[in-house]
Amino acid sequence: METVRAFRSMVKDSLGYITHGSKTYHIWMIFLTVIMLIGMYCYSIQLDEGLSVTGMNDRVSWGLYISNFTFLVGVAAAAVMLVMPTYVLKDIDFKQAVLIGEGLAVAALVMCLAFVVADMGGPSVLWHMIPGIGVFNFPNSMLAWDVIVLNGYLFINITIPLYILFRHYQGKEAKSKIYVPGSILSVLWAVGIHLVTAFLYEGLQARPFWNNALLGPRFLASAFAAGPALIILVLAAIRKFSEFKIENKTISKIAMIVTVAAQINLIMLVSELFKEFYAPTHHSESAYYLFFGLEGKTALLPWIWTAIPLNILATVLLTFHKLRNNFKVLYFCCFILFVAIWIEKGFGLIVPGFIPGPYGKIAEYTPTWIEIWVTLGIWAMGAFVFTMLAKTSIGIELGKLRYKKKKVLESETA
Amino acid sequence: MGDKKKWFQLDLGLNKKQPNAGTCGCGKTSGGCGSHAAEPPKTGHAISSAEFDAAVEQELTQETMVGQTRKDGFQQVFDVKMDRRSAFRKLTASLLVGAGAVHTSCSVTAGEETKEKAQLDWEEQFKGNYKLMTEEEKQATVDRLVRSYQLRKKENIKMTATDASKDVLFGYAFNISKCQGYMDCVSACVKENNQDRNSEMQYIRIHEMKDGEGFKFNEADDNYYHEVPAEGHFYMGTQCFHCDNPPCVEVCPVEATWREEDGLVVIDYDWCIGCRYCMAACPYDGRRFNWSKPEVPEEEVNKNQHYLGNRLRKKGVMEKCTFCVQRSRSGKDPACVEACPTGARIFGNLLDPDSTIRWVLENKQVFRLKEDLGTEPKFWYFMD
Ligand code: SF4
Ligand code: SF4
Numbered sequence: 001m002e003t004v005r006a007f008r009s010m011v012k013d014s015l016g017y018i019t020h021g022s023k024t025y026h027i028w029m030i031f032l033t034v035i036m037l038i039g040m041y042c043y044s045i046q047l048d049e050g051l052s053v054t055g056m057n058d059r060v061s062w063g064l065y066i067s068n069f070t071f072l073v074g075v076a077a078a079a080v081m082l083v084m085p086t087y088v089l090k091d092i093d094f095k096q097a098v099l100i101g102e103g104l105a106v107a108a109l110v111m112c113l114a115f116v117v118a119d120m121g122g123p124s125v126l127w128h129m130i131p132g133i134g135v136f137n138f139p140n141s142m143l144a145w146d147v148i149v150l151n152g153y154l155f156i157n158i159t160i161p162l163y164i165l166f167r168h169y170q171g172k173e174a175k176s177k178i179y180v181p182g183s184i185l186s187v188l189w190a191v192g193i194h195l196v197t198a199f200l201y202e203g204l205q206a207r208p209f210w211n212n213a214l215l216g217p218r219f220l221a222s223a224f225a226a227g228p229a230l231i232i233l234v235l236a237a238i239r240k241f242s243e244f245k246i247e248n249k250t251i252s253k254i255a256m257i258v259t260v261a262a263q264i265n266l267i268m269l270v271s272e273l274f275k276e277f278y279a280p281t282h283h284s285e286s287a288y289y290l291f292f293g294l295e296g297k298t299a300l301l302p303w304i305w306t307a308i309p310l311n312i313l314a315t316v317l318l319t320f321h322k323l324r325n326n327f328k329v330l331y332f333c334c335f336i337l338f339v340a341i342w343i344e345k346g347f348g349l350i351v352p353g354f355i356p357g358p359y360g361k362i363a364e365y366t367p368t369w370i371e372i373w374v375t376l377g378i379w380a381m382g383a384f385v386f387t388m389l390a391k392t393s394i395g396i397e398l399g400k401l402r403y404k405k406k407k408v409l410e411s412e413t414a
Numbered sequence: 415m416g417d418k419k420k421w422f423q424l425d426l427g428l429n430k431k432q433p434n435a436g437t438c439g440c441g442k443t444s445g446g447c448g449s450h451a452a453e454p455p456k457t458g459h460a461i462s463s464a465e466f467d468a469a470v471e472q473e474l475t476q477e478t479m480v481g482q483t484r485k486d487g488f489q490q491v492f493d494v495k496m497d498r499r500s501a502f503r504k505l506t507a508s509l510l511v512g513a514g515a516v517h518t519s520c521s522v523t524a525g526e527e528t529k530e531k532a533q534l535d536w537e538e539q540f541k542g543n544y545k546l547m548t549e550e551e552k553q554a555t556v557d558r559l560v561r562s563y564q565l566r567k568k569e570n571i572k573m574t575a576t577d578a579s580k581d582v583l584f585g586y587a588f589n590i591s592k593c594q595g596y597m598d599c600v601s602a603c604v605k606e607n608n609q610d611r612n613s614e615m616q617y618i619r620i621h622e623m624k625d626g627e628g629f630k631f632n633e634a635d636d637n638y639y640h641e642v643p644a645e646g647h648f649y650m651g652t653q654c655f656h657c658d659n660p661p662c663v664e665v666c667p668v669e670a671t672w673r674e675e676d677g678l679v680v681i682d683y684d685w686c687i688g689c690r691y692c693m694a695a696c697p698y699d700g701r702r703f704n705w706s707k708p709e710v711p712e713e714e715v716n717k718n719q720h721y722l723g724n725r726l727r728k729k730g731v732m733e734k735c736t737f738c739v740q741r742s743r744s745g746k747d748p749a750c751v752e753a754c755p756t757g758a759r760i761f762g763n764l765l766d767p768d769s770t771i772r773w774v775l776e777n778k779q780v781f782r783l784k785e786d787l788g789t790e791p792k793f794w795y796f797m798d
Contacts (some may be wrong), residue, residue, distance in 0.1 A: 049706055050704070050705055050706035050707060050729040050730055051688075051703075051705050051706075051730065052613070052705035052706035056705070057705065058693070058699075058701075058702055058705075061690045061693045061694060061703060062690065119689070119690075120687055120688050120689055121686070121687065121688015121689070121690070121703065121704070121729070121730025121731055121732075122686065122687050122688045122731060125539075125684075125685070125686075125687050126687060128543075128668045128670070128685055129667060129668055129687065135542075135543045135546065135668050135669045135685070136667070136668070137666055137667050137668060140664050140665075141664065141665050141666055141667045141691070142665065143665065143666075143667035143691050144667045147667065200691075203665075204661070204665070204694055204695050205661060205787045205789075206661060206694070206695055206696055206697035206698075206787070207694065353694070354694070356632060357699060358696070358697050358698055358699040359619075359621065359631040359632070359634070359636070359652065359699055360630075360631045360632025360633075360634075361632070361636065
């Protein structure tokens with residue numbers, strides 16, 4: 001009974017906490033809300049007219065939504081890179097970063113699910129996918145696997161931080177006997193969501209560009225570069241805008257992870273390029289299209305030729321300790337790396353899979369404004385969710401939110 | 415031996431007298447029996463080349479009298495099986511029409527109709543997957559759809575839910591030498607299958623290729639608007655090939671698409687969630703998606719429908735060629751076969767040793783597209 005009461009009080013406290021804040025905080029939240037509203041309006045148009053308002057068609061049947069989904073699965077999985085050392089290897093440095101990382105994972109997963117729903121032709125019959133009342137093509141369909149692992153991962157990433165925060169909220173220590181097994185599970189699970197998402201594409205014999213054994217490992221490498229890169233940027237912002245202390249050591253350690261992952265990613269990219277271009281076959285046409293264009297169709301060239309130099313530049317800069325330890329350079333590197341991988345693992349991966357088509361037809365794809373706004377709206381939603389989660393956990397971690405200490409606190413502030 | 419194959423292989427039992435045998439007759443472990451064409455014609459198959467041509471000829475001339483008493487080998491099977499079902503269906507249909515008449519004659523308030531509509535919509539929204547329905551449930555959803563159409567459009571349609579028959583496996587062959595690119599098949603298909611007129615959806619694509627350059631699909635034109643046959647070109651049609659090991663079926667997360675007993679790969683339009691994973695998985699460009707609400711002018715709607723076939727679709731669902739299930743399961747040829755003026759299209763039961771399609775497979779040099787993918791399409795190409 002006590003626990004229930006404490007929990008209810010925590011929910012109430014956090015609700016109160018997230019609706020109050022500095023001016024910057026309010027402007028930020030209003031800004032996000034406006035974008036979300038525009039996105040929702042655009043989605044309502046899409047619901048009404050059908051997916052024909054997007055740039056997708058029978059020849060390129062997945063576009064911006066699925067690209068973002070794929071990329072965000074990577075971001076979500078990256079939280080694991082922080083979870084592992086903290087909980088399992090007892091590396092104290094990472095402790096604060098982990099809560100942030102898991103919050104990021106939750107936000108990314110929410111966005112993933114939103115992108116999948118946005119991409120569906122019939123969102124009203126999505127219940128067909130719910131095991132029990134629907135029909136689930138398990139274990140045959142990789143999409144069915146993906147639904148399971150994503151929701152499972154979401155569950156794990158909500159429960160672990162919730163448990164820890166709840167204990168801290170009550171002023172108690174979180175019992176490691178309870179959360180360590182959960183963390184180990186989430187570590188394995190993160191690799192799982194990644195591989196399964198890669199298998200989604202890898203398993204299609206119809207699309208040679210995806211049907212490639214390196215796809216899974218490359219997914220992992222690029223995610224472990226882009227995810228922690230984002231975490232570094234977020235930590236930097238939190239350091240700036242709140243009293244939450246994050247030590248330089250923590251950021252440096254995460255930067256190390258980013259560097260190694262980016263290096264491995266680059267090696268794999270070289271291996272892939274070698275295979276496609278040293279002895280090109282018919283199956284290399286998608287890669288040709290991506291990098292050089294085919295028959296004068298060059299829509300993806302600006303994208304990929306932005307991504308590749310950014311990727312290389314960031315990796316090279318990060319490789320030098322001197323540069324990496326300069327935080328200005330580090331933030332810059334993280335930003336361009338994030339953008340580069342977003343392009344590469346999103347657009348650069350999904351769209352060329354459809355081009356050329358099964359019979360060699362080249363039909364290009366350009367997203368429409370409606371599609372772009374829905375996408376922005378979902379990103380804004382992710383940022384919104386994350387801000388709320390981060391604010392609450394920071395509040396609890398700093399001791400501002402405490403069970404039964406509310407009055408004391410209030411009198412303090414008064 | 416034969417059953418230890420590492421990958422899926424279509425088995426028509428072509429090498430055995432007994433069709434539909436469990437294991438492969440040729441006894442080889444690797445792709446040997448796939449090359450039906452290379453095998454010498456079997457004894458017991460006494461159709462000569464001339465007779466085959468005559469048969470095609472006959473089919474062409476018969477076009478006008480289709481629907482009369484032409485019985486194919488497998489149609490007899492249908493006739494027996496159909497009786498009870500169709501009787502039941504007719505009964506319910508007449509009941510419904512009667513109910514409709516009573517409704518109008520008694521000038522029932524509009525409110526009641528709205529209520530019925532809402533009730534039907536509700537039941538339709540929460541019905542199960544067709545594949546897993548019992549006979550009664552199947553019939554019930556068909557009746558609901560018929561009634562709903564009647565309420566909405568004040569017109570009657572005929573919808574069937576005929577199941578696959580035993581000992582039938584549908585297959586298709588395309589004669590590259592005969593096709594002249596007239597695209598009569600394409601327009602017949604659009605009409606027969608109630609495809610969206612706005613987006614000009616077409617299941618069949620005819621690829622125009624240059625003579626002497628082989629099959630270069632990437633250089634082919636599948637959207638031409640000039641007089642055919644164009645000098646120095648040949649034509650090749652593609653559509654859904656009804657793969658015997660269909661990758662599109664494997665990937666569907668909700669089992670909204672599946673392979674029926676008679677080899678047709680079908681979709682339950684009401685169960686499909688529109689994720690388009692199957693479209694990405696199809697190596698043959700066989701699937702089409704309803705990107706917006708499909709529209710067919712009322713007077714052009716083909717009212718002879720099948721639940722898994724040409725019934726009207728809604729927006730956001732997948733569809734594709736079904737070998738005209740509404741026709742093929744009642745013993746008729748698909749619309750494209752019937753419409754082709756050159757006789758380039760052959761359709762029939764692969765398990766019937768006397769069918770034309772079997773004759774083609776055994777006596778012509780046939781091939782299929784992308785055989786290396788292991789999809790085992792039931793769609794063969796051949797030349798005279
Ligand atoms: S051709 Fe494509 S849609 Fe048709 S059965 Fe084969 S994989 Fe499926
Ligand atoms: S689009 Fe429909 S039929 Fe195709 S995989 Fe998705 S749910 Fe299945």
